[in-house]
Amino acid sequence: MRRGEKAVLLFIVLVVAAGVARPLLQGEEKHDRDIPFYSTATHEVARDAMDIYRKSGCKDCHSLWTLSDMTQAVPAPMLDGIGSLRSEAWLYDYLSSPNPQAILPSRLKLKYRMPSYATLSEGERHTLAGYLASLQVKDWYLEQTKKAEYEKLTGKEYPK
Numbered sequence: 735m736r737r738g739e740k741a742v743l744l745f746i747v748l749v750v751a752a753g754v755a756r757p758l759l760q761g762e763e764k765h766d767r768d769i770p771f772y773s774t775a776t777h778e779v780a781r782d783a784m785d786i787y788r789k790s791g792c793k794d795c796h797s798l799w800t801l802s803d804m805t806q807a808v809p810a811p812m813l814d815g816i817g818s819l820r821s822e823a824w825l826y827d828y829l830s831s832p833n834p835q836a837i838l839p840s841r842l843k844l845k846y847r848m849p850s851y852a853t854l855s856e857g858e859r860h861t862l863a864g865y866l867a868s869l870q871v872k873d874w875y876l877e878q879t880k881k882a883e884y885e886k887l888t889g890k891e892y893p894k
């Protein structure tokens with residue numbers, strides 16, 4: 735192959751590569767921006783934990799893996815990203831406590847408050863706590879939330 739031909743070939747390869755890579759990279763970034771929550775748990779742990787979650791009625795009060803702001807009957811905190819806020823040990827103790835409000839005080843009416851899950855087996859509480867601790871929130875979302883909150887409260891631009 736002559737030198738000129740090589741250069742042309744290289745040029746074509748680069749153009750094609752860039753064309754393929756760009757939508758891929760953009761797609762990646764878009765996806766990243768869409769869902770700020772993720773879990774580091776294995777499929778097995780996630781499946782077992784979600785079984786316990788469903789049968790224990792957690793979903794009657796909490797939301798998890800739903801981005802939309804549903805109007806909930808119960809004003810319970812959403813659990814997406816909770817592992818960025820609480821440790822596994824904290825979550826285990828909280829679920830195991832006969833009186834969760836001794837750990838996290840509540841201003842809600844008794845029937846809306848977090849019930850005690852001390853009656854679940856130790857293994858089930860461990861699985862749930864482990865899974866909840868695996869629920870993380872991405873840094874950019876925390877930053878964005880902090881910024882929006884600051885600007886809403888102060889009416890000033892968030893300091894960089």
Ligand code: HEC
Pocket residue numbers: 786787790791792793794795796808809810811813816819820825828834835838839840841842845846847848849851862866
């Ligand atoms: C009757 C409604 C209700 C049910 C059912 C319920 N929760 Fe809660 N949960 C709450 C409320 C309300 C709070 C906030 C504290 C309070 O007011 O008692 C809370 C708090 C929590 C917190 C602490 C959140 C934080 O900010 O640190 C976790 C974790 C949690 N719940 C997990 C669960 C899990 C897991 C289940 C199922 C095993 C469950 N909850 C079932 C209402 C509920």
